[in-house]
Amino acid sequence: MIEALEAIVADPAGAVVGLDFDGTLAPIVPDPESARIHPAGPEALARLGGLVGSLVVITGRPAATAVEYGSLAGVPGLVVLGHYGLERWEGGELSSPPPHPGLITVRAELPTLVAGIAGVGIEDKGRAVAVHTRRTASPQAAFDALAGPVAELAAETGLAVEPGKFVLELRPPGTDKGVALGDFLRERSARSVLFAGDDLGDLAAFEAVRTCGLPGVTVFSGSAELSVEADIVVDGPAGVVELLGSISDAIAARRP
Known part of the structure; x- marks a missing residue:
């Protein structure tokens, strides 16, 4: 070093x-x-x-x-x-x-997917969409609860999931x-x-x-x-x- x-x-x-x-x-x-x-x-x-x-x-x-x-x-x-x-x-x-076509479906379905957890935020980045759990009552619990459903949505739309600190980002693969x-x-x-x-x-x-x-x-x-x-x-x-x-x-x- x-x-x-x-x-x-x-x-x-x-x-x-x-x-x-x-x-x-x-x-x-x-x-x-x-x-x-x-x-x-x-x-x-x-x-x-x-x-x-x-x-x-x-x-x-x-x-x-x-x-x-x-x-x-x-x-x-x-x-x-x-x-x-x-x-x-x-x-x-x-x-x-150009934006990945799967993002159209993600934008339509994400609000329903996260609706059961108060405080979850959706950030539209144009060429990616991120789900933030930092503002929920239990950020890690909310993150864990959404990880599976978000991964399933990504697989259905041909996107990849990039996890971070209380965030799950759906973005183009590759x-x-x-x-x-x-x-x-x-x-x-x-x-x-x-x-x-x-x-x-x-x-x-x-x-x-x-x-x-x-x-x-x-x-x-x-x-x-x-x-x-x-x-x-x-x-x-x-x-x-x-x-x-x-x-x-x-x-x-x-x-x-």
Whole structure:
């Protein structure tokens, strides 16, 4: 891990720094529409983006939403891969495939499926639909009760289920954060990589870091059982921002 950080600092032009959004750059909040990046995040990203080869945010959110909630439009060289890599925002331009046809059925049937549990929220992301149990009286019990029915609905409509912290997301199959990160590393001819995340969906990206053959660092944002999967554990988005600042400081210190 120390060697990988040294590789990033010694050769920043060859480094890819990848980041999740919710829970990593932005604190987790009960209402997903209220999530915003840590106050120091845009400045830290803008500074780091001017120092490393590539900076990429990989999120389950729509790419444009992450750009808006993260105040990311001004970050130099930033790429945002939304919907686990299905969408791409770069230089103010957004590219994406058509929505999966199964989402029409999901939108019609989900309200009835969750109606028996008070406090469940449905978030329509355009190319995915998420079921949130954080606002219920018993978030884990509600999550467990809905996991089976949501999986059945996904199977019926040809969608995949991505579980997270009190959320079940129905999305098109065939990609995840690991696939998205791996493809991006090859595209950029990366020579080192760091990825920071906080949830189950980020484990695929952690695995991509471990198996890509490059010097790599995985960072867990928070304190949970998933932290055993990471090389570095930091205290939420504030810790991520602090780490990014430290990397920028180390790179800048080596410049003439």
